[in-house]
Amino acid sequence: MQSTAHAFKGNAARALEDRQLQEALANVPKGFVGKRAEARARLPEFDALRDQARDLKNHVLANLDLYLEEYERKVFEVGGKVHWAASAGDAREIVLSICREAGAKTVVKGKSMITEEIGLNDHLEGAGIEPIETDLGEYLIQIRGEAPSHIIAPAVHLTKEQVEADFRRLHRDLPEDRRLEEVDELVAEARSVLRDKFLAADVGITGANMLIAETGSSVIVTNEGNGDLSQTLAKVHIVVASLEKVVPTLEDACTILRILARSATGQECSTYTTFSTGPRRAGDPDGPEAYHVVLLDNGRSELLGTDFREVLRCIRCGACMNHCPVYQAVGGHAYGWVYPGPIGSVLTPSLIGVEEAGPLPNASTFCGRCEAVCPMRIPLPGLMRKWRELEFEKVPPPFAQRFALKSWAWFARHPRLYQFASGLVIPVVARMAGKKGAFNKLPFGNGWTRHRDFPAPQGRTFHQQWRNQKRRRARS
């Protein structure tokens, strides 16, 4: 996916003017926010579980090498294969070669942010293999050629009228006079169109919400059942997951499950949680004949050694964006890359570089709601601030000052955000203005194009790059 993160402000300004988008975005606080609060209230242990989940994931990250080895060994023991992918490009190639070996013509996909991150669909299409997104939201954006605008509700930016128009445009073999006004009619049509795709597909690709070191299982959590159909019906199941998804035991998985759905949709639990362990066994009437796991690094091992390690605790629940006033106002596309909202503001600079994603850590009012709701207690505003400091140190002050003033003016012009922003940006401006330096070059201007080919801090952490650059500047 080509990033437009550098153009956040322009993207956001357009989003604020987009009436249809604004109408669709109004659904975010109505649904997710209230339901999460109710789910939390129903479970007195909720916050204590968050503490445990944080500690659990910190333990995993501190021993990530050993848990990954254990996980790999168990997958191998049950007849599965683990493929290690250092970069997005490696992961794409691995998936493609498995698909080719299976003689695949079509691939059905469960919802997976990681496959968005690595730009898998374009790659498969380029090789003559048709990827079909089967999560309803993912299907809706795939047929529009768009990127997801939310990590658990990818089509939250669309209205049902838009969906109807797309279905009428695309599903040409269905009667023209059919009714498609109501949401249930649209869902029924998608169901029947996609059912045939499930039955015909050669390969099923899913992500994983967790990988279990104890048993070598991959876990997916869905409400639609599409991930299960993807991984049960096809001959070959490929799981694409990033390194930090591993947890030690089945007991640990319970802790994460108890906070995941409640934080995401406010459900007690998602409708389907599936633990898959290897391919079909002797006597099994169904299930895939081959089971592959592609473990993606793509910059995460580097992050592990930096202050941004904490972001690797993320379980992709979406709560931070649901509660974010900036996200609520501008939606996910404005963030310009795969991960929107507060998590995107921290993760995107880590994965594709702060040169491209510099504006994102500034796309915040620092109201602190994201941290308050994050089930993994990731200090998102603090990490955004850290990126800003790094960016600021890198960017000479006069520009930084202008930039901050412009940010402030931008927020001030948009009253929905201003109330959160005022009082937070001003101290930053003052601090920036107090520093001295020379104006060298415009930042964010680098011609980043295909970012998935430039995985995160290559070989050096951002701190090192930054120090080096400072040294270079000092010399010149």
Next chain:
Amino acid sequence: MSPHPRDGRDAILGRVRRALGVGAEDAERRVAIQKRLYDHVRNLVPARTKGSADDLIKQFKEMLESQSAKVSEVGTADEIPELIAKELRDNNLPSRLRMGDDGFLVEIDWDRAPTLEIERGRSDGHDPVGLSHALVGVSETGTLILISGADNPTTLNFLPETHIVVVRAEDIVGPYEDVWERLRETYGERAMPRAVNMIAGPSRTGDIEQTIVMGAHGPRRVHVIVVEE
């Protein structure tokens, strides 16, 4: 199959270790990790999972109903055929269902509902009704635990529009953790059946304007039958 699988693996693990500042031969860490993997220590388990058998059954039922499943209770397994036949009639569904080789289901006296046509084996996507036997019911979230295999083919959980699931009252437990305990008894340490499906109601989606609709891809209706004895 992957371009340089060993390279990828060793390079990635090497980077992880460098970032963590640890070595590969770290005996102390290895011992601690092994202990954790075999000890099955439970983390915090919500208090709602504790209660009498009746409390748990009640919770299981209420949770499932709040998640749009239908729940019926029967005294004995022999009441199941007539219950299912009536249910299918009431919903204008064909009296045809498919199930696997599950011993408990096979033992039922299906002749009690002669109109029911019963097929066996996996689903190919054209069955209106699937019937399964859940190994366990988890009360804390009203969740059914289904295990893959010839007894209860996984395809029956997802392809038919109506899924009927039988669970014995004595198999209803409080927390998820009890499921792992039972599976370890059957499958051994650090082992799992191919698929463990946790199911908590009918398939649903909220992807269009956050309006919840049942039957996104999986069953539109889930009917749970709790058998007392």
